[in-house]
């Protein structure tokens with residue numbers, strides 16, 4: 001049986017008429033760049049994230065960047081983040097003119113380990129960017145305590161965690177701001193590129209709106225040098241519809257995660273697999289279902305031969321990326337992040353999966369492990 005990594009066609013099929021109708025309305029209104037559909041989605045998304053404001057922008061990368069720019073993060077500042085993330089997390093810091101400083105991750109949750117923060121703190125530290133990796137909220141209580149004690153800003157990278165909760169409250173409402181991505185494959189995805197920042201700080205929301213619109217306070221009156229970071233009207237109209245289905249889709253992801261867990265635990269090679277661990281008090285939304293296995297590349301190849309499309313998130317931690325060689329981190333700087341990067345294997349995970357597909361993935365995983373452990 002062939003199992004795709006995700007199936008956007010199946011995801012969109014049931015709502016196609018609704019999407020087409022929404023796009024027609026945007027065309028009729030001519031509200032293409034920013035405009036009323038963006039404003040409506042911003043309000044809905046802010047409410048969804050237990051936040052006062054949401055500012056729609058062009059991508060998740062831009063969301064993180066504009067949030068930090070508007071906070072005044074810049075040259076000379078250091079921003080602490082996780083090396084186990086997508087490159088964009090660090091890029092946003094660099095594009096503010098600041099320097100990313102990495103700390104190792106927790107081996108169970110794969111999120112930034114708050115116990116490592118003290119060691120990374122310097123007089124230049126300005127902010128922390130915790131990443132809610134794979135859809136699991138980072139340890140926000142410890143991170144916020146540390147930030148408060150040291151007067152640091154906190155910008156959540158929530159690109160993989162739409163709808164995830166920590167202590168019963170939705171993420172996106174814990175830091176000074178949170179950056180979301182609506183890249184098509186994310187739990188809440190647009191029909192192209194889009195992103196948003198949530199915050200409950202009115203002044204910050206105003207500054208972000210200014211930055212995403214060329215620093216304008218009024219048409220052709222520019223208070224600061226900004227950027228064109230507006231969200232498209234079509235993306236906003238699509239996102240307003242898809243937001244209504246997000247909780248249902250996240251519940252399905254959680255159900256499939258449970259099914260994976262049970263079936264993997266019951267397979268002959270179960271003892272070679274490290275399953276994802278849910279921290280206490282979090283609602284994980286399984287943007288990715290990443291297990292850890294030995295000989296990962298060979299297991300992945302074998303599964304591919306059997307028709308199962310897996311992914312690796314991410315094969316190289318950010319501190320070892322060529323682009324960041326100038327920061328001077330060597331191999332061994334963050335041993336847990338480095339070990340996990342060699343072992344991570346993301347299994348197919350999407351709301352339209354079937355029980356048969358989950359069964360086929362688990363069978364192929366077991367076969368892949370059997371192949372690499374046979375002597």
Ligand SMILES: *Cc1c(COP(=O)(O)O)cnc(C)c1O
Pocket residue numbers: 059060061062085086088089131157159160180181182183194195
């Ligand atoms: C997807 C992603 C981003 C970037 O979002 P884009 O919309 O692709 O720019 C940032 N951080 C993480 C953790 C992501 O997964």
